[in-house]
Amino acid sequence: MDFRLSDEQEAVRKMVREFAEKNVAPIAAAIDREKRFPTENIPRMAELGLLGMTAPAEWGGAGFDYVSYVVALEELARACAATSVIVSVTNTLAGYPLNAFSNDAQKERFLRPLATGAKLGAFALSEPNAGSDPAAMTTVAVKKGGSYVLSGQKNFITNGGHAGIYVVFAKTDVAAKHRGISAFVVEAGTPGFTWSPPEDKMGIRAAHSTQLFFDNCEIPVENLLGQEGEGFKIAMATLDRGRIGIAAQAVGIAQACVDAAAAYAKERHAFGKPIAHHQAIQHMIADMHVAAEASRVLTWRAAFLCQQGEKFGTASAMAKLFASEAAMKNAIDAVQVHGGAGYTTDFPVERYMRDAKITEIYEGTSEIQRLVIARDAIGLK
Numbered sequence: 001m002d003f004r005l006s007d008e009q010e011a012v013r014k015m016v017r018e019f020a021e022k023n024v025a026p027i028a029a030a031i032d033r034e035k036r037f038p039t040e041n042i043p044r045m046a047e048l049g050l051l052g053m054t055a056p057a058e059w060g061g062a063g064f065d066y067v068s069y070v071v072a073l074e075e076l077a078r079a080c081a082a083t084s085v086i087v088s089v090t091n092t093l094a095g096y097p098l099n100a101f102s103n104d105a106q107k108e109r110f111l112r113p114l115a116t117g118a119k120l121g122a123f124a125l126s127e128p129n130a131g132s133d134p135a136a137m138t139t140v141a142v143k144k145g146g147s148y149v150l151s152g153q154k155n156f157i158t159n160g161g162h163a164g165i166y167v168v169f170a171k172t173d174v175a176a177k178h179r180g181i182s183a184f185v186v187e188a189g190t191p192g193f194t195w196s197p198p199e200d201k202m203g204i205r206a207a208h209s210t211q212l213f214f215d216n217c218e219i220p221v222e223n224l225l226g227q228e229g230e231g232f233k234i235a236m237a238t239l240d241r242g243r244i245g246i247a248a249q250a251v252g253i254a255q256a257c258v259d260a261a262a263a264y265a266k267e268r269h270a271f272g273k274p275i276a277h278h279q280a281i282q283h284m285i286a287d288m289h290v291a292a293e294a295s296r297v298l299t300w301r302a303a304f305l306c307q308q309g310e311k312f313g314t315a316s317a318m319a320k321l322f323a324s325e326a327a328m329k330n331a332i333d334a335v336q337v338h339g340g341a342g343y344t345t346d347f348p349v350e351r352y353m354r355d356a357k358i359t360e361i362y363e364g365t366s367e368i369q370r371l372v373i374a375r376d377a378i379g380l381k
């Protein structure tokens, strides 16, 4: 067993940390306040290979391993959680199914532009009445000659309006329930496909989420991913990987909280000395430090198992559950260490607190992660 990163993985961390400190951290507060998508950083991240990190080099990807990928996401999230999710959705929620369930023609048309960063990706599973239970979706795809015609609505779609390529789930056989769901690619600009303005959210405000509308949206049969009826399994396999990315995002937030609390505790004086010298503050920061590190270890483990081709669904759920709850707790405590100052927008910790909350919700709530873990622990499946 070796807990160290390889030289290549360390090099990825250094590269992304330098990029994030120079280009991401300086704008993080402003893009959050203005709810502004960080358009200027997309080509820069594409240049570094960050939008196709795990995609094979033959399709324009950087061909990194999964541990490098989570290390990169942690570094981005440490600077700006919104930026990290724009990247993770493109890499995994869209990039993975386009790599794993597609033929070469589809890879050329859809994976290459994502992996090179020419286009962003999005993943459209959730609906207004189908979140934790995606099998309840009502979006349908009806086959008509050489086309499928999609009708329905999707909800909370990260990168909506900015993505060029959307992996969309719809029912091709309503009676077959989850076994009647199929996965499709819909490109921006397809007639009948529109989206709402971005939601006004509590956190990750610079990462836009929109509703998507499909109104008799006709796409060629060549845009079906895998076989008809395979969509639910494609979505679940994709989310198993996506959740590792959200865990990494949570690790980045949890670490940012430790860094901010430690720095402030050394500056701020109370009772004649820096508050870092008071045991109450030391204990709080010690616990935050442990929480960030334990989250990182679980996240690396899930990424490692995924990379090895071993079973990793439970490890991924554990990493997301633990890291997201650690990020939330660390953020609350980081605000507490800052006292009144932490409750203002003069310091980043209030943003960390707002950003941390979503990691307990998207790509499967904590309740869903516990369900997945319990099934494994109890042996229900």
Ligand code: COS
Binding pocket: 125, 126, 131, 132, 133, 134, 135, 178, 179, 232, 233, 236, 237, 239, 240, 313, 362, 363, 364, 365, 368, 371, 372
């Ligand atoms: N990978 C591949 N296949 C999987 C899978 C996985 N991780 N999990 C389940 N499946 C398969 C099962 O093997 C089963 O296959 P069969 O049709 O051959 O029987 C099928 O999918 C249905 O599985 P199951 O009965 O476990 O489905 P449930 O409806 O009970 O749902 C949960 C399982 C709750 C885990 C699933 O619905 C889920 O993850 N929900 C949360 C969705 C989510 O994360 N939404 C956020 C969207 S992105 S922001």
